[in-house]
Amino acid sequence: MSTILIVIFTGIVMLFGLLGVLLPMIPDLIIIWGAALGYGLLVGWGESGPWLFGAITVFGLIGVVSEIWMSGMGGKLGGASLKSILVGVILGFLGFIFLTPIGGLVLLLVGTFTMEYYRLGNAEAALKGMLGVGLGYGASFGVKLLLGIAMIGLWVLWVIIG
Template sequence: MEFTELLRYSFYAIILSVMLFGLLGLIIPILPGLVIIWVAALVFGIVEGFSSAGWVFFAAMTVLMLVGSVIDNFIMGASARQKGAPWTTILVALVLGIVGSVLLPPFGGVIAALLGLFGLEYYRQRDWRKALDTTTGMAVGCGGAVLIRAGMGVIMIILWLIWALRF
């Protein structure tokens, strides 16, 4: 094996390792796993050059990254909404989640959002069972969002593998 070929395969292994780290990061709320996977693909494209097909793969990965980066908030909110929480309460809970992610990584965001939702729903309804039901709905939505984002991450890595190994 030539040195340049060895160097190329080492580069591919590094890119794949970063992508797998990003995939693992999807279960830790503070790490932007899809963005990490996307940046690794961007670095690959810059170093290797973007062919016409490369741009198509990268564009598809970009769409998945953008959609996946915001979809979890919609899924969590929709799950809480189905249980009766008003949108204003959901928005406040999501803001608390962002603050919690910054102040208490890695799980502070999820904890802050769920506790905030519970507190707001308890204050609004004066019934802890209803507040807990709404909070459980958001927690289930959070779990579903993790699965969806993980699936998107796997698809992004598969797209990169096809791009890297074929072109």
Template structure:
């Protein structure tokens, strides 16, 4: 394998890692790997390349909006969702991915409790937000993993 093919697969693998680790754009990193491979090797064909681009873009959208969709589905306000995202990012250096999850869940609970005064509803909304973050990571991992698998098949089959 030459250097650019190795770079392409390294970017694809890094995209999968970015699905789990925050602040690493999983979909865009995987998409960069697919495009480096295509540019250098000339494969896959147009249809498979289109599938890879769509998978990378969907992974990016899930990365950007998955947690917020989970929070809003649970009834959180847009303000609560935005504040929770900021708190989660601020807690990243202190607690890593766990800090983000706890920061989002705690912030959503506190702000929604303040907003409505209903503890059970606030717990439900915080649970939805947490599930949205976790589901987003899983969806990104599946999408970027599919991209990796497609290019492995193209390369070795």
């Protein structure tokens, strides 16, 4: 396959991954990272490729961690206990893997609400903690969007300088 076709295909896949930041059913930064990996394997790494791919990897990891961290911070601001947040995050992670990203979000929220309700016996307080987690998760979209753009920018630099 010609290099130009690989570049075009990789760019399209990366834009699809960036769209995934806005559509929770698509695993966003993972797709961008995978496209960069595929580019390196098909076209070659070149002199700067390993360094740029390393930076793309770090940005992708920051994006994944920020999603979890910001959800937890939102829950803490909403009054949820650390135990409730951890249960929500674990259920959300399992839902993401075994269901869909939407399933992960639903299990994150339901897990946090259920633990808070069990802990407090108050649906209103449990709802406040759950909404905090949801708002934190929502805020992570902005961070992931910027990181996705940065990852694509690093790949474009890689294509240009080799």
